Amino acid sequence: MYKYLLCWRYLRTRYIALASIISVLLGVATMIVVNSVMAGFAEKMRARLHGVLADVIVESFSLDGFQDSDVVMARIQQAAGDEIEAMAPTMELYGLMSIITPSQTINRQVQIIGIKTEERSKTGDFAEFVLDENGKRIKPTFEVSESFRSRSPAGELLQSMDPDDEFFEAMKKRTEEEVPRHGAIVGYALATHHQPGAERDIFLAPMGSKVVITFPSAGRTITARQGAFAVTGFFQSGMSEYDSMHVYVPIEYLQQLRGLEDGKGGGAVNQIQIKAKAGVDINTLSEKVRKAIDPMRPMFFVVRTWEQKQGPLLAAVAIEQSILNILLFFIIAVAGFGILAIFFMIVVEKTRDIGILKALGASTVGIRGIFLGYGLSLGLVGAGVGMAIGLLFVHYINDVEQWLSSLTGHKVFDDSIYYFKEIPTLVEPFTVAWIVGGALLIAVAASVWPAQRAARLHPVQALRND
Amino acid sequence: MKAHLATNGLEKSYRKGKNRVPVLQGVDLEVERGEFVAVVGASGSGKSTMLHVLGLLDAPDAGEVLLNGQRIDSLPDRKRDAHRNGTFGFVFQFYHLLPELTAIENVLMPLMIRHGVLSYLSKRGRFRAEAIELLERVGLGHRLQHTPNELSGGEIQRAAIARSLIGGPSLLLLDEPTGNLDATTGQGVLELLCDLNRERGLTMMMVTHDPQIAARADRIVRLADGRIEEWAPALA
Numbered sequence: 001m002y003k004y005l006l007c008w009r010y011l012r013t014r015y016i017a018l019a020s021i022i023s024v025l026l027g028v029a030t031m032i033v034v035n036s037v038m039a040g041f042a043e044k045m046r047a048r049l050h051g052v053l054a055d056v057i058v059e060s061f062s063l064d065g066f067q068d069s070d071v072v073m074a075r076i077q078q079a080a081g082d083e084i085e086a087m088a089p090t091m092e093l094y095g096l097m098s099i100i101t102p103s104q105t106i107n108r109q110v111q112i113i114g115i116k117t118e119e120r121s122k123t124g125d126f127a128e129f130v131l132d133e134n135g136k137r138i139k140p141t142f143e144v145s146e147s148f149r150s151r152s153p154a155g156e157l158l159q160s161m162d163p164d165d166e167f168f169e170a171m172k173k174r175t176e177e178e179v180p181r182h183g184a185i186v187g188y189a190l191a192t193h194h195q196p197g198a199e200r201d202i203f204l205a206p207m208g209s210k211v212v213i214t215f216p217s218a219g220r221t222i223t224a225r226q227g228a229f230a231v232t233g234f235f236q237s238g239m240s241e242y243d244s245m246h247v248y249v250p251i252e253y254l255q256q257l258r259g260l261e262d263g264k265g266g267g268a269v270n271q272i273q274i275k276a277k278a279g280v281d282i283n284t285l286s287e288k289v290r291k292a293i294d295p296m297r298p299m300f301f302v303v304r305t306w307e308q309k310q311g312p313l314l315a316a317v318a319i320e321q322s323i324l325n326i327l328l329f330f331i332i333a334v335a336g337f338g339i340l341a342i343f344f345m346i347v348v349e350k351t352r353d354i355g356i357l358k359a360l361g362a363s364t365v366g367i368r369g370i371f372l373g374y375g376l377s378l379g380l381v382g383a384g385v386g387m388a389i390g391l392l393f394v395h396y397i398n399d400v401e402q403w404l405s406s407l408t409g410h411k412v413f414d415d416s417i418y419y420f421k422e423i424p425t426l427v428e429p430f431t432v433a434w435i436v437g438g439a440l441l442i443a444v445a446a447s448v449w450p451a452q453r454a455a456r457l458h459p460v461q462a463l464r465n466d
Numbered sequence: 467m468k469a470h471l472a473t474n475g476l477e478k479s480y481r482k483g484k485n486r487v488p489v490l491q492g493v494d495l496e497v498e499r500g501e502f503v504a505v506v507g508a509s510g511s512g513k514s515t516m517l518h519v520l521g522l523l524d525a526p527d528a529g530e531v532l533l534n535g536q537r538i539d540s541l542p543d544r545k546r547d548a549h550r551n552g553t554f555g556f557v558f559q560f561y562h563l564l565p566e567l568t569a570i571e572n573v574l575m576p577l578m579i580r581h582g583v584l585s586y587l588s589k590r591g592r593f594r595a596e597a598i599e600l601l602e603r604v605g606l607g608h609r610l611q612h613t614p615n616e617l618s619g620g621e622i623q624r625a626a627i628a629r630s631l632i633g634g635p636s637l638l639l640l641d642e643p644t645g646n647l648d649a650t651t652g653q654g655v656l657e658l659l660c661d662l663n664r665e666r667g668l669t670m671m672m673v674t675h676d677p678q679i680a681a682r683a684d685r686i687v688r689l690a691d692g693r694i695e696e697w698a699p700a701l702a
Contacts, residue, residue, distance in 0.1 A: 001578040001579075001581055001582065001583050001586040001587075002575055002578035002579050004583065005567070005571065005578060006564075006566070006567075009566035009567060010566065013566050352562065353564050353565075355562075356558075356562045356563075356564065357564075357575075357579070358523070358550070359521070359523055359550060359556045359558075359562075360550065360551060360556070360575055360576045360579055360629075360633075361547050361548060361549075361550040361551020361552070361576060361579050361580065361633075362547070362579050363543065363544065363547045364543065366579065458524075459518075459523045459524070460515075460518050460523050460524045463518075463523070463558065463562070
């Protein structure tokens with residue numbers, strides 16, 4: 001009984017010891033904030049990565065792909081149909097995109113993805129990432145609106161011309177050259193130039209403008225093929241890697257340009273995106289799909305989940321987080337040494353009291369218990385208050401950011417870098433428990449030595465300490 | 467009838483640097499039940515050491531301590547702890563109350579040490595009543611919730627006496643209980659001790675270097691050269 005009473009009294013009367021746990025408190029709060037923000041970022045990033053990719057991706061090693069995508073899809077359907085929500089065959093390859101402006105031609109390296117917009121929208125969040133010039137979400141389409149043509153220089157001229165004019169037909173042809181028939185959805189960062197500090201990004205390739213895409217032909221001897229497209233939308237997923245690389249084009253036209261059409265309205269594809277039904281384990285699904293199609297053509301297909309495909313990026317985030325955690329845990333360890341030092345002082349100060357307690361019959365174990373309990377209660381206070389502060393900070397992090405921004409006069413969290421409107425956070429109860437548990441452990445560990453010293457004090461020597 | 471507390475050839479020496487300084491060199495002493503014995507002797511003659519060895523706060527190098535004829539100094543730690551808690555009551559010269567606790571909590575300390583949380587809490591009312599009764603008996607009924615730094619020296623020593631009694635000891639070991647008090651206050655404390663000795667039949671052993679105070683005891687022994695000599699009260 002006396003242990004608890006004394007712990008409680010020491011806790012309430014020794015303010016110096018409370019000072020020592022401020023570092024524990026700050027360590028715990030910092031770790032909770034950092035972990036929550038990083039988990040929030042990782043979660044957002046995963047969501048975006050996953051939004052662009054389907055759950056399971058079947059690819060062929062060959063860039064030219066395979067003609068019988070319907071047979072492959074039928075096989076997949078047969079093997080795991082009840083676990084699959086949707087499938088979309090696509091053609092993915094690398095190329096160059098030339099943005100032709102009146103003054104210059106801008107070439108950019110791109111990843112060309114031939115899709116059907118409705119199919120692609122079903123296997124991922126593609127439809128949510130397509131915007132118009134004003135940043136408004138639009139229905140993804142490759143259809144080139146007539147209004148683009150009438151707004152082009154030739155188109156404007158055409159409107160004022162008499163249809164009987166001898167140049168009318170030539171001018172009409174000119175508009176079609178200026179605004180090609182096929183549309184393309186271009187990555188936002190590809191189509192724009194972001195000037196630091198500028199209110200709006202400058203559009204290099206606005207809606208309706210012409211872009212020329214160059215890519216390799218099919219077959220063994222590769223030649224360059226070209227296609228002209230009109231911009232019909234911008235793709236903004238929030239992952240700069242995608243937004244600065246991806247160009248979506250109609251798959252049929254791509255097949256045709258590469259010489260991969262089958263003449264029956266279809267053609268070769270080199271990827272099948274598969275979306276799993278809710279609750280399906282995508283790793284088992286991926287394995288099932290692999291087993292189903294591998295016998296068709298051994299060593300031809302690669303079947304991966306989106307996580308496997310993005311493995312290095314996800315792993316990098318995980319490594320960053322764990323290194324940060326190790327570093328931050330040192331803060332709490334330093335706090336542990338603070339507790340150790342202050343506890344030693346308290347034990348010296350309490351030497352006589354320890355002598356009295358022993359004279360009154362307190363056991364060695366009991367005396368040790370007082371100081372271990374004291375350490376634990378200090379840890380509990382530190383970790384508890386730290387947890388509360390950390391969680392509150394996470395909860396109001398965007399208000400704090402706004403306040404700091406208004407205080408310092410410049411934006412602390414620049415949303416143009418991440419495309420996040422606010423700082424994303426995710427509190428994982430397990431992580432919080434782990435941090436609080438670790439802090440408690442350190443507090444107790446730091447009090448073991450002083451407690452042991454107190455317990456070993458000889459009562460007579462302790463009483464003589466006058 | 468066996469002596470309440472007895473020693474047999476107690477020896478104790480201290481190490482001071484490289485030298486061993488003998489303090490007790492064969493102390494033989496018998497104290498009868500209910501007897502009030504005063505131990506006198508020069509400073510550094512080992513009076514306190516003897517009291518500590520008797521009260522199991524320190525272990526003798528040789529010899530034995532007997533309680534009702536049973537040897538107690540060689541008992542395992544747990545039993546020695548229990549004897550300190552229940553058999554002996556200590557009162558020290560320098561009061562020694564715990565500064566964080568109130569007077570009543572200090573008095574209750576031996577019971578808190580003896581009982582675990584549940585057992586203590588279940589008997590809390592009775593214990594508090596006992597503590598209040600004892601504090602009233604020593605004249606501190608109005609000071610229950612005061613902390614030691616709000617009490618005077620005499621009051622603290624009275625509280626320490628109440629604390630030494632709460633566990634129901636049969637033996638009180640007093641190490642210069644009036645040594646740090648002025649004459650009047652010291653006299654009051656001494657009167658209280660004598661009354662308790664009579665009322666409760668407590669065996670008391672008091673170390674002092676003041677012959678006037680020693681004179682209140684039933685018997686005076688002198689510790690000199692590490693040995694006990696009987697001292698007739700008349701000589702004091």
